[in-house]
Amino acid sequence: DTEVTQTPKHLVMGMTNKKSLKCEQHMGHRAMYWYKQKAKKPPELMFVYSYEKLSINESVPSRFSPECPNSSLLNLHLHALQPEDSALYLCASSQENTIYFGEGSWLTVV
């Protein structure tokens, strides 16, 4: 079972809204990721959590705030986003040498 579950699948939010993307995995993986993917571009790393601690932050603007409540859950809190933040947000987890993606959350900022 290599399932990473993301909710919601689609989200439309205004620039003044606060919303959250959620991710869950029950594979016992100790590393979890947020990637952002724009159309016709590869996934770009945003954050990595390793053993529930933030280990990589790729200079992401503070309007994106990650949270790892436990080893199975990863959230991405969104506040005061811009239209250019509209993208597919991918959660992933990894064990040893392989990374597995969830189905993604399509975010539209209006």
Place this chain on the structure above:
Amino acid sequence: QKEVEQNSGPLSVPEGAIASLNCTYSDRVSQSFFWYRQYSGKSPELIMSIYSNGDKEDGRFTAQLNKASQYVSLLIRDSQPSDSATYLCAVRNYGQNFVFGPGTRLSVLP
């Protein structure tokens, strides 16, 4: 210099032919290499991983790695229209950081 490079394509091959996808990487200490397939509007799906020089075969797919040349390829035999997708090469450099190439669009023509 980009860390992971691929030809963007599109690469068009007739049904039943061999599709050859190429990837180069810049970091000599990279140890783990992956090929992902991404259909339009979907998340990346792992096809192959390879860690040692040489070939690795899985069904119609063969990954080839040459660390001295910093080159990894994916061959798809007996290409099918359902193989039409974007193929992402990914490299694990250090820690939990997986870096993706820009992807190659493959079109298999019936």
